[in-house]
Amino acid sequence: MAATIRDVASAAGVSASTVSRAFTAPDLVGEETRGRVRDAAQRLGYLPNRQASGLITGRTGNIGLVVPDLANPFYTEILKPLQSRARGADYELVLTDSEEDPELEPVLVRRLAGQVDGLILCSPRMSDEQLADLPAGLPIVTMYREVPGRPCVLVDYADGMEQVVRHLVALGHRRIAYVAGPRGSRAGALRREGLQAAIGRSDAELVEIGHHPPHFDGGGAAADPVLASGATAVIAFNDLVALGLLAMFTQRGVRVPAELSVVGCDDVAITAMAGVPLTTVSVPFARAVRNAVDLLLATIAGNDAAPRPTRLPTHLVARGSTGPAPR
């Protein structure tokens, strides 16, 4: 069916080795020969068979992405830059959803191991032991999560929270609620610590509102407890939760930001599209992904890149959902 390297070889009047070299190590073949080979390949529509070459080189040309939930914009946000960077490096992107199941993840990683040269792992819930247990030979870069001995890309949520607290305190808020995300989320722990530290340095107090799923509905469920807490501002685990709060506040007739300020986290694309544009902590998704891919490619290439975590800054984006504390 498709043209093979031998078809090209005979069309160009050379051996298969030469054709192979013309593509993989062009400087090893004479200029004139190289031209003939290229022409013949072009004419026959030859594309090298990755499976065959992979069999020899041990490379697949794929990089994998494992995320807990493809329906969560926080994870789809990175898809575009990731795909584009991967393509730039001539890799395909293989996608996997672990369905928020920490038990499933190691299985998926192992299954994927044979089909990718490396992978980017977003795994907020997996335990440290599971993480350490992953196949050592497989290049892995984790995002938003530190793993000893592996390169990883982190985001400075603590500083983001510091900025949020300063922002709110400057607006006169003294009683601030925090709607926590799922129990056991690492990113959540980081945010919380940063938040507590920042609150400690201020003269405001923090009210923590239970654990809620990191979705829109989670925010809805948290709204009434927030109202009951007497806080004048609320910081949500992430933007979806913030949006859920916002929607429920509107339904309850509570005006944002006049009566209550709301802050999200992550700055996923839709926050800017909400009815009340959301004040939120912006995560540099594109930069994070670029870093992750670069680290991964370096690891694949064998440059055991400093497994010192890359830490990226966050910054507060003040939009319409925060304002001066009421009276």
Place this chain on the structure above:
Amino acid sequence: MAATIRDVASAAGVSASTVSRAFTAPDLVGEETRGRVRDAAQRLGYLPNRQASGLITGRTGNIGLVVPDLANPFYTEILKPLQSRARGADYELVLTDSEEDPELEPVLVRRLAGQVDGLILCSPRMSDEQLADLPAGLPIVTMYREVPGRPCVLVDYADGMEQVVRHLVALGHRRIAYVAGPRGSRAGALRREGLQAAIGRSDAELVEIGHHPPHFDGGGAAADPVLASGATAVIAFNDLVALGLLAMFTQRGVRVPAELSVVGCDDVAITAMAGVPLTTVSVPFARAVRNAVDLLLATIAGNDAAPRPTRLPTHLVARGSTGPAPR
């Protein structure tokens, strides 16, 4: 490094052929032998090498997805069900973004052709000629777009528009604006036709507002022309555009739905999260994807599934952004 079929073979005291058969055609090998092979494989952590088997069988175990824009929720919406269905059939999902570039798409499809067993193509802008020119041997299912001779999954936008018009007319609207999407979008053409037909059957009139990019900003840009048109209701090309309109209306102090009703299209997840929950035409994404994958798998298996397009119903979801015409 990793255990090969021969390692398993010698560990189990059989030949490589037998090991292979024990996995790919278990009923061809004796029960007792099969057990020994399975045990040995388990012990050695053997996983068959897909590249090697693919080289023989010509199958990769991957299915590809090509979409024009991974940052558009309309396309990421299908990711979750698609990935899950693919995994169920023991396929991996390979993702590609064509960057809204109809020229790039054929190139990407060809590049992907070698690495997937088939692909799902969302390509609203590609020309019919380009589409017909794709490699005939590659199983392809198109979504939201009809291609002669190929299986495809369509969505009955015309009927959705009919429902929208009836809804609006029933609310007393007689002058309805339509914000068109990008020139050359097939889905757009379908919506428009359905819309015009439905309007024709009613006593309302339609005002078409230029072509705008299918994003939030496109909606923002269309807002003033809509206001100037004197329409009491506006139907947007898609939900993002509707959200953009909504935001700009809020900024202009126009109350929705009291002064102006807004209707989106597609019912992507975020519409329900908007400040004013959006009335929209709901597309059965999960069903559509299930159908597409099933068609694709059938085509891959060689059951040249009736290339009669599958057409799925849409339905209007009336939320808060539509109401009685003013005055």
Place this chain on the structure above:
DNA sequence: AGTGTTGCTGCAAACGTTCCCACAATGTTT
């Protein structure tokens, strides 16, 4: 004239599977 050196090319052996064919051993028909 001999000895390297350099630049280009071909041969053939891998890589890890699958699958056709052959070949026993056993059971079934005539």
Place this chain on the structure above:
DNA sequence: AAACATTGTGGGAACGTTTGCAGCAACACT
């Protein structure tokens, strides 16, 4: 008792590449 199926197994040739090695010009240095 001969002929033929049936069942389970192994041998070995593919599949389309890459790559170590060897060969062979051509050319430069002693």
